[in-house]
Amino acid sequence: xxxxxxxxxxxxxxxxxxxxxxxxxxxxxxxxxxxxxxxxxxxxxxxxxxxxxxxxxxxxxxxxxxxxxxxxxxxxxxxxxxxxxxxxxxxxxxxxxxxxxxxxxxxxxxxxxxxxxxxxxxxxxxxxxxxxxxxxxxxxxxxxxxxxxxxxxxxxxxxxxxxxxxxxxxxxxxxxxxxxxxxxxxxxxxxxxxxxxxxxxxxxxxxxxxxxxxxxxxxxxxxxxxxxxxxxxxxxxxxxxxxxxxxxxxxxxxxxxxxxxxxxxxxxxxxxxxxxxxxxxxxxxxxxxxxxxxxxxxxxxxxxxxxxxxxxxxxxxxxxxxxxxxxxxxxxxxxxxxxxxxxxxxxxxxxxxxxxxxxxxxxxxxxxxxxxxxxxxxx
Amino acid sequence: xxxxxxxxxxxxxxxxxxxxxxxxxxxxxxxxxxxxxxxxxxxxxxxxxxxxxxxxxxxxxxxxxxxxxxxxxxxxxxxxxxxxxxxxxxxxxxxxxxxxxxxxxxxxxxxxxxxxxxxxxxxxxxxxxxxxxxxxxxxxxxxxxxxxxxxxxxxxxxxxxxxxxxxxxxxxxxxxxxxxxxxxxxxxxxxxxxxxxxxxxxxxxxxxxxxxxxxxxxxxxxxxxxxxxxxxxxxxxxxxxxxxxxxxxxxxxxx
Numbered sequence: 001x002x003x004x005x006x007x008x009x010x011x012x013x014x015x016x017x018x019x020x021x022x023x024x025x026x027x028x029x030x031x032x033x034x035x036x037x038x039x040x041x042x043x044x045x046x047x048x049x050x051x052x053x054x055x056x057x058x059x060x061x062x063x064x065x066x067x068x069x070x071x072x073x074x075x076x077x078x079x080x081x082x083x084x085x086x087x088x089x090x091x092x093x094x095x096x097x098x099x100x101x102x103x104x105x106x107x108x109x110x111x112x113x114x115x116x117x118x119x120x121x122x123x124x125x126x127x128x129x130x131x132x133x134x135x136x137x138x139x140x141x142x143x144x145x146x147x148x149x150x151x152x153x154x155x156x157x158x159x160x161x162x163x164x165x166x167x168x169x170x171x172x173x174x175x176x177x178x179x180x181x182x183x184x185x186x187x188x189x190x191x192x193x194x195x196x197x198x199x200x201x202x203x204x205x206x207x208x209x210x211x212x213x214x215x216x217x218x219x220x221x222x223x224x225x226x227x228x229x230x231x232x233x234x235x236x237x238x239x240x241x242x243x244x245x246x247x248x249x250x251x252x253x254x255x256x257x258x259x260x261x262x263x264x265x266x267x268x269x270x271x272x273x274x275x276x277x278x279x280x281x282x283x284x285x286x287x288x289x290x291x292x293x294x295x296x297x298x299x300x301x302x303x304x305x306x307x308x309x310x311x312x313x314x315x316x317x318x319x320x321x322x323x324x325x326x327x328x329x330x331x332x333x334x335x336x337x338x339x340x341x342x343x344x345x346x347x348x349x350x351x352x353x354x355x356x357x358x359x360x361x362x363x364x365x366x367x368x369x370x371x372x373x374x375x376x377x378x379x
Numbered sequence: 380x381x382x383x384x385x386x387x388x389x390x391x392x393x394x395x396x397x398x399x400x401x402x403x404x405x406x407x408x409x410x411x412x413x414x415x416x417x418x419x420x421x422x423x424x425x426x427x428x429x430x431x432x433x434x435x436x437x438x439x440x441x442x443x444x445x446x447x448x449x450x451x452x453x454x455x456x457x458x459x460x461x462x463x464x465x466x467x468x469x470x471x472x473x474x475x476x477x478x479x480x481x482x483x484x485x486x487x488x489x490x491x492x493x494x495x496x497x498x499x500x501x502x503x504x505x506x507x508x509x510x511x512x513x514x515x516x517x518x519x520x521x522x523x524x525x526x527x528x529x530x531x532x533x534x535x536x537x538x539x540x541x542x543x544x545x546x547x548x549x550x551x552x553x554x555x556x557x558x559x560x561x562x563x564x565x566x567x568x569x570x571x572x573x574x575x576x577x578x579x580x581x582x583x584x585x586x587x588x589x590x591x592x593x594x595x596x597x598x599x600x601x602x603x604x605x606x607x608x609x610x611x612x613x614x615x616x617x618x619x620x621x622x623x624x625x626x627x628x629x630x631x632x633x634x
Contacts (some may be wrong), residue, residue, distance in 0.1 A: 007446075007447050007450055007576075008450075008572050008573055008575075008576065010447065011447065011450060011451055011454060011567070011572050011575075012569060012572050014410070014412070014451075015454075015566050015567050015568075015572065018566050019566050022566070047568070048566065048567075048568035048569065049568040049569040049570050050568070050569060053569055057570070062568070062569035062570050062573065063570070063573060064569055064573055068569070072569075
């Protein structure tokens with residue numbers, strides 16, 4: 001057993017950390033407040049090759065492993081969870097799905113601009129009536145000659161208003177059940193595809209979320225991702241990879257909560273001594289550090305399985321479940337440690353707490369993760 | 380095509396040093412980095428190469444664990460590196476480091492145009508290695524450089540001196556020590572780091588060197604600096620000044 005990162009992974013962590021301190025940390029509070037997408041920051045991320053880390057160089061990526069991608073999402077999220085998530089879903093789902101399932105032609109046409117960071121990707125599955133229950137989706141793609149015509153409304157789509165490339169999941173044959181869903185690559189500007197209402201969120205505010213509406217949206221059959229009817233299996237691949245990213249996001253939030261708590265507890269004096277010397281506070285910080293370590297190991301283990309070509313569905317769910325719930329729990333504690341100062345807008349722990357909540361909801365709620373995990377261990 | 384040499388040192392990242400009880404410094408969880416000003420030296424050499432062609436050779440002296448620093452340096456744009464290492468090199472004195480660098484450059488890099496060093500290392504900050512190296516190699520040395528260009532066989536540098544800026548020229552080959560204002564070092568991208576391991580590194584061991592190279596420095600102790608305040612308030616009148624002088628005398632600062 002080897003718990004050591006490679007020299008390259010360690011150097012890349014140092015570099016993304018330096019990048020974040022210079023470019024992300026200074027704007028994180030402002031883009032949260034203004035719900036603004038930092039386009040300039042994403043240009044810089046693209047220049048450094050941070051937007052396509054695990055994608056082969058021939059398709060515009062950096063050719064590193066998935067572990068490196070997880071480390072980068074973690075460090076980005078430590079400074080700004082919205083930025084970490086936007087990169088996570090772009091790389092972990094949009095880029096990875098086309099890389100794993102796309103044809104050579106699709107990779108050249110769609111993956112290269114995505115992995116170089118010129119384009120941004122979105123994962124389009126959830127519907128107003130279909131969250132955890134994917135089978136309840138109603139969006140359809142009707143075959144018409146050498147094309148499909150899509151109709152329906154998707155919701156809570158991250159990068160929805162910004163994306164250049166949408167990976168869309170809908171029914172090509174509802175009667176066929178789980179084998180009746182297919183996935184499509186649809187570029188923005190396709191007639192009939194329209195980002196709908198933009199949502200104002202409690203946290204993760206600089207990540208842009210909207211509806212995506214399809215009205216007689218005609219998509220060439222060449223844009224089918226994988227085989228017709230493979231949509232549900234493809235969504236599974238997306239979740240496996242995406243969940244490692246969400247887990248890494250949770251690890252980044254936990255690290256930030258710990259950083260802030262230690263810094264504040266050492267300098268805040270009450271009853272004659274820094275509150276870090278009060279056992280009630282010291283133990284909160286001990287628990288935080290322990291759960292951070294556990295969440296990081298679960299996350300890295302899932303990424304390591306992926307890099308070593310082993311199944312990692314269960315481990316990705318475990319990492320995501322644990323990191324999400326611990327991030328929520330400990331950001332609440334971090335606010336508690338900060339007292340009134342932690343409840344004021346502008347305190348980093350206040351943003352961390354709001355940003356943590358979504359981790360328990362998207363890319364499979366904590367309940368959905370428990371379904372996956374129990375389904376595996378009880379089999 | 381010019382050959383540019385950048386010298387750098389892999390040092391403790393001071394951000395990770397913790398202050399233990401009683402002022403003792405805790406190095407148990409420190410990370411390492413290329414010294415801040417040395418990054419400027421590497422960056423300047425790489426920029427000169429990108430603008431005018433040629434190649435950048437990095438040279439570093441350190442303990443074997445500094446290998447990660449060599450990779451870090453190569454990821455910052457250097458074309459190749461010489462890594463002079465030995466476990467005993469932890470306690471080298473600046474004159475010894477300069478002597479090692481001089482020998483490696485003299486014997487292994489037959490022709491070069493410019494050597495760039497940081498103004499000082501991030502740990503000792505003795506500001507000795509650059510000037511000593513130039514002296515040993517018998518080439519001009521320009522310190523405190525905040526702007527640099529090469530034209531033909533001459534370098535032109537702006538030096539920041541106490542009363543202003545001095546512009547000097549020197550024939551190449553020459554050595555410069557650079558200030559942080561000279562540039563903003565790049566943050567290596569993912570590919571830069573992945574490619575670094577594929578660039579040529581020439582390892583040089585202590586046995587291959589001729590000088591007497593036992594570490595000459597010994598660290599006896601290291602403690603955090605302490606600032607003590609007495610909180611005494613003094614008025615700006617004759618009586619206050621008299622009290623001020625008196626208190627300095629009592630505490631032994633003046634006699």
